[in-house]
């Protein structure tokens with residue numbers, strides 16, 4: 001049986017970012033991943049490193065997301081230097097477009113609440129009227145009433161990111177174990193054995209980062225990860241010259257030139273089929289936002305499943321019964337990749353989560369039932 005300093009289960013963006021951080025900081029970890037049959041949010045997402053809508057009513061989530069947005073400015077060049085992979089990260093600020101006065105008013109109230117809840121930490125935003133938004137996004141449709149803007153938002157190529165994290169992990173001495181579905185666990189405090197078929201591996205630290213697979217794995221370690229699938233559909237156009245200098249919540253241009261148009265939020269279980277009516281609604285809103293989009297061909301479209309906690313906030317925990325077992329779950333694995341590599345991984349390496357992470361524990365769901 002092979003032993004490692006730590007084992008991360010799940011080779012998607014969450015697991016790969018944590019495993020990369022552990023290896024970079026000197027541990028000898030293993031990263032175990034199920035294989036190509038898996039549901040993988042990490043290969044079907046929209047690529048935003050997005051801050052402005054994160055954490056309303058939950059300022060700790062806003063702070064965590066902002067920390068990640070800042071850490072992205074370190075992680076992207078570090079990955080480029082270590083792996084030669086440019087993950088295409090840009091942080092030019094981002095816009096959320098409002099297509100009616102009602103949407104604009106609701107957005108304004110939301111952004112103001114975020115600012116108030118941020119307190120001394122601060123939250124910089126502006127509500128832009130149509131002309132101000134059009135100055136940032138030439139070709140904006142007349143249907144756009146206005147937009148919210150923050151300087152913290154950005155985007156990246158999340159497939160390059162996944163590749164770079166894996167490559168950086170292996171180059172720092174990490175061991176990648178693909179095509180293994182963990183199906184049993186021998187569990188004792190700081191002493192874990194994991195089995196996949198005849199293979200067994202051991203480590204004093206385990207991180208469950210198996211996306212939707214965490215829901216089944218977590219109870220084996222006396223943890224809870226009540227995540228559910230939420231389907232999102234995305235369209236991509238043919239490549240064009242540089243038309244959009246800034247990302248918006250639902251339309252962004254990749255560094256290669258394709259325009260990505262997203263993305264729906266559908267509770268349909270483990271169903272990854274595409275729905276023409278949903279794709280049509282997504283495209284219609286995008287063309288109202290940017291009428292010139294109607295002249296571009298859609299060349300690809302897909303559906304993928306988000307890893308969605310009940311309240312939409314990440315879940316991070318360490319097992320009380322089996323110290324050394326951690327879990328990480330979120331629906332913003334691109335955005336939070338830098339926090340996972342640069343803040344969460346060091347906590348795992350140090351052997352405990354920082355006190356401020358307690359607000360992310362799944363214990364927040366254990367509220368007494370109303371009589």
Ligand SMILES: Cc1cc2nc3c(=O)[nH]c(=O)nc-3n(C[C@H](O)[C@H](O)[C@H](O)COP(=O)(O)OP(=O)(O)OC[C@H]3O[C@@H](n4cnc5c(N)ncnc54)[C@H](O)[C@@H]3O)c2cc1C
Pocket residue numbers: 009010011012013014015016032033034035038039040041042043044045046047048049050180181182183209210211212213214217231232233234263303304305306307329330331332333334335336
């Ligand atoms: C349509 C869509 C748009 C999105 N847009 C954005 C965005 O713009 N910005 C953003 O930040 N986020 C976005 N996301 C979310 C982001 O993609 C996810 O938060 C992130 O990919 C989750 O990564 P993960 O590693 O937790 O899960 P996954 O990518 O699902 O990876 C989990 C891995 O665990 C493995 N696994 C599962 N069970 C086991 C087991 N028992 N043993 C071994 N391995 C196992 C699987 O093989 C899989 O590879 C979007 C998601 C979707 C679907």
